[in-house]
Amino acid sequence: MRRWNTGYYIKEGVAGIFSHGLMSFASVCIIIACLIIMGSFMLLAVNVDAIIDKFEKDNVVLAFIGDALSEQEARALESRIESLPNVEYATFISRDEAMQSFMEGFQDKSIFENLDSSILRHRYAVYMRDISQTEQTQRDLLAINGIVKVNANLTIARGFVTVRNIVSVVTIILVAILLVVSLFIMSNTIKLATYDRRDEIAIMKMVGATNGFIRWPFVFQGFILGLVGAFSAYIAQWVIYTLVSNFILRNYTIGIISLISFSQVALPLFFIFSAVGFGVGVCGSALAIKNYLRV
Amino acid sequence: MVQLIDVFKVYENGTKALKGVNFKLEAGEFAFLVGPSGSGKSTIIKLITGEVAPTDGTVLVNGFNVGTMKMSKMPYLRRSLGVIFQDFRLIKKKNVYENVAFAMYAIGASSREVRKRVPYVLQLVGLEDKAKMCPDELSGGEQQRVAIARALVNNPSLIIADEPTGNLDPARSLEIIMLLNKINELGTTVLVVTHEKALVDAFSRRVIAIDKGKIISDGLDRYKI
Numbered sequence: 333m334r335r336w337n338t339g340y341y342i343k344e345g346v347a348g349i350f351s352h353g354l355m356s357f358a359s360v361c362i363i364i365a366c367l368i369i370m371g372s373f374m375l376l377a378v379n380v381d382a383i384i385d386k387f388e389k390d391n392v393v394l395a396f397i398g399d400a401l402s403e404q405e406a407r408a409l410e411s412r413i414e415s416l417p418n419v420e421y422a423t424f425i426s427r428d429e430a431m432q433s434f435m436e437g438f439q440d441k442s443i444f445e446n447l448d449s450s451i452l453r454h455r456y457a458v459y460m461r462d463i464s465q466t467e468q469t470q471r472d473l474l475a476i477n478g479i480v481k482v483n484a485n486l487t488i489a490r491g492f493v494t495v496r497n498i499v500s501v502v503t504i505i506l507v508a509i510l511l512v513v514s515l516f517i518m519s520n521t522i523k524l525a526t527y528d529r530r531d532e533i534a535i536m537k538m539v540g541a542t543n544g545f546i547r548w549p550f551v552f553q554g555f556i557l558g559l560v561g562a563f564s565a566y567i568a569q570w571v572i573y574t575l576v577s578n579f580i581l582r583n584y585t586i587g588i589i590s591l592i593s594f595s596q597v598a599l600p601l602f603f604i605f606s607a608v609g610f611g612v613g614v615c616g617s618a619l620a621i622k623n624y625l626r627v
Numbered sequence: 628m629v630q631l632i633d634v635f636k637v638y639e640n641g642t643k644a645l646k647g648v649n650f651k652l653e654a655g656e657f658a659f660l661v662g663p664s665g666s667g668k669s670t671i672i673k674l675i676t677g678e679v680a681p682t683d684g685t686v687l688v689n690g691f692n693v694g695t696m697k698m699s700k701m702p703y704l705r706r707s708l709g710v711i712f713q714d715f716r717l718i719k720k721k722n723v724y725e726n727v728a729f730a731m732y733a734i735g736a737s738s739r740e741v742r743k744r745v746p747y748v749l750q751l752v753g754l755e756d757k758a759k760m761c762p763d764e765l766s767g768g769e770q771q772r773v774a775i776a777r778a779l780v781n782n783p784s785l786i787i788a789d790e791p792t793g794n795l796d797p798a799r800s801l802e803i804i805m806l807l808n809k810i811n812e813l814g815t816t817v818l819v820v821t822h823e824k825a826l827v828d829a830f831s832r833r834v835i836a837i838d839k840g841k842i843i844s845d846g847l848d849r850y851k852i
Contacts, residue, residue, distance in 0.1 A: 351720055532718050535729075539706070539710075539777070542702045
């Protein structure tokens, strides 16, 4: 006799879904709810991360060049600055450009008419890869011959790092909790469905079915319910996110908030939802049936 | 086939169910296991089917030592047995054919093997015309015949019937025992657990009597308890 009958397992798994329709519906709803909550937190974290990224990019470090260096010599430092590990790129700002930029901040420019740009220093606007490394970058810049002063706003840098860390930790904790909660609820829901079928399981055991044979239809059932839940949650998440982001962009146009579009996260989110739906469905059903196999 | 050697069984709550039970059932035999409620009959059935392990002594069933065998081997012991229960234990959502076929699928039979074997067994128990009916549409006697067909379908060497007539009227009870008798004549060993005196007395078969966890008689006697 054959030991593996995939057709039978799938048929029984599908039959189990329809013969315990209410329980199946409840399981799918729970998966959808948990995934939407989890997905919403993930999308929130991704957006916060993107906003912080944007702010980080605007947070430049100014490296001032000593007066002893001519403009040509000062410009020659660019390659050395850009070779530092945390420097994304550096833009040279000459004295004249600095003066021009300074004057733009004032309406009455006549007060600067007799002011020579030589009172200012040549400088570099340095853009960093990782804002948390600001202090180290400041030290590296000061170590370059010719750079006499570095202005870096360490308080803001530390603030960004703290916010990003808090958001990351909160997201990880929430996702982990929601995963455990979904697994627990799914497992209990399937356990209730399994309780309905305990006699069937007892008969299977009595006629000599192996634990694997008994488990597989339930695992297929969990697999199907998990995937149905995941796909439904994915579509719902898509619709909800699009509606919410459109609403925010329509009503809060101050420019600080720029939300990422769903298409940017669509693929990773699809895989995450599918993996969680699959994992919760399969593990939940495998856990649920465990107790009934100890006969 | 089945041998119990000096078997003791004490449950976790302290109940001493069996106190040194010895008996042997040879291949091809038909025997009644009789005794009042609480005498230890069900414990013997549970020992033979591997649901419980003996506290002391040896239980040998179809070459398996129930007390020492690994749990992973248990399905193979059970495949060599056919068990019939008082309450039939049929799956209400499956029809007669599916209830019987289910036992074959459970041990890994292919659809082809099922299609070949199930009609034959249903014919043997006289239910070939009711294959599409659900258990609730059948009488008690018919439901028990479905249970017998399910027990038989995997061609076991031993059939254990635990109070198979407990829910049936005397005429249907007699029919069921006669059916089990017929199965025994075809070569299958049969052990029938019952406390129905009239039924046992109607057949001149081996009677193993148990009371208070001990075998009190074993032979071709009538039900003495």
